[in-house]
Amino acid sequence: MAIPDYQSIMLPLLEFISDSKEHKMRNVTDELALKLGVTEEEQKELLPSGVAPVFYNRTAWAKTYLKKAGLIDSPKQGIVIISKRGLEVLKKKPNSINVKFLKQFSEFIEFQTSKREEGDVEIDSIEDQSIETPEELLETAYQKIRKSLASELINKVVELSPAFFEKLVVELLVKMGYGGSIKDAGKAMGKSGDEGIDGTIKEDKLGLDIIYIQAKRWRPGNVVGRPELQKFVGALAGQGAKKGIFITTSNFTKEAIEYTPRNETKIVLINGSQLAQLMIDYNLGCTTQQTYEVKKIDNDYFGEE
Numbered sequence: 001m002a003i004p005d006y007q008s009i010m011l012p013l014l015e016f017i018s019d020s021k022e023h024k025m026r027n028v029t030d031e032l033a034l035k036l037g038v039t040e041e042e043q044k045e046l047l048p049s050g051v052a053p054v055f056y057n058r059t060a061w062a063k064t065y066l067k068k069a070g071l072i073d074s075p076k077q078g079i080v081i082i083s084k085r086g087l088e089v090l091k092k093k094p095n096s097i098n099v100k101f102l103k104q105f106s107e108f109i110e111f112q113t114s115k116r117e118e119g120d121v122e123i124d125s126i127e128d129q130s131i132e133t134p135e136e137l138l139e140t141a142y143q144k145i146r147k148s149l150a151s152e153l154i155n156k157v158v159e160l161s162p163a164f165f166e167k168l169v170v171e172l173l174v175k176m177g178y179g180g181s182i183k184d185a186g187k188a189m190g191k192s193g194d195e196g197i198d199g200t201i202k203e204d205k206l207g208l209d210i211i212y213i214q215a216k217r218w219r220p221g222n223v224v225g226r227p228e229l230q231k232f233v234g235a236l237a238g239q240g241a242k243k244g245i246f247i248t249t250s251n252f253t254k255e256a257i258e259y260t261p262r263n264e265t266k267i268v269l270i271n272g273s274q275l276a277q278l279m280i281d282y283n284l285g286c287t288t289q290q291t292y293e294v295k296k297i298d299n300d301y302f303g304e305e
Helices: 006-016 025-035 054-068 084-091 106-113 123-129 134-157 162-175 182-188 226-239 254-258 272-281
Strands: 079-082 199-202 210-216 243-248 266-270
Touching: 006 025, 006 054, 006 084, 025 054, 025 079, 054 106, 054 134, 079 084, 134 272, 162 182, 162 199, 162 210, 162 272, 182 199, 210 226, 226 243, 226 254, 226 266, 243 272, 266 272
Parallel strands: 210 243, 243 266
Antiparallel strands: 199 210
16 A cells, blocks of 8 residues: 555545644644554655655644644644634544645745745645655656766766776765775776786775776676676676776676675775766765755754753
């Protein structure tokens, strides 16, 4: 069973607190999970950002909307109680409560339209039909933008010269904390003359260990198979090395991914998709166009000693 969307949670939430008693929102969320058949596994499911559980987030937004419409009150932090208006709504036995339903209340209309620019009138119809909370909509849009950027980055990378690609790999690894500096890492990188190895880089700033690198600038569809990895492992053995990174702009076959060297050699595989994501994470080959900060109440600030 899929996790209910936040609009589907509104009526069950209001019904649960219809006894006119004060309820802790944490308990309400747990009880609603049981009532709506949300499994323990689903309760642990996180938003793409990983900052909060999906069900908790949706329940919190359902509470916020009901409160803005005047159907519930929150006399204290983390506490909810049904309002007189909320009781009147339940007496009418609605089949559901959603954003469209809440628009009959002026307070909710004011909440939706406050500080909105004239060009944003389309937001109302989008929100009416969406099953995602505003936070989920923002995260979904972000992931779509990120996916598009990752695709563009790989398209750019596969067109690079071998020398530029090696330079890119060095810069990425340095940004990730390897090699110490571009200058030091650059000295360690480059054709070593040993078959199956494209270069080396320091594992840390002190150079206590060396990581060997194989970089395949292959177009998508031209996948790296197990034989390529075995050749790389053989090259590492020839150097007496135990650690290696195999980076490709394409992908690895299932056999390559499942391949585990019999010795103590540790190899990390990075495919094109992972390479693009790392480039985005470490701002390599891309730049920040706009920043949006999502803030929430600092309850510690308002807490009384």
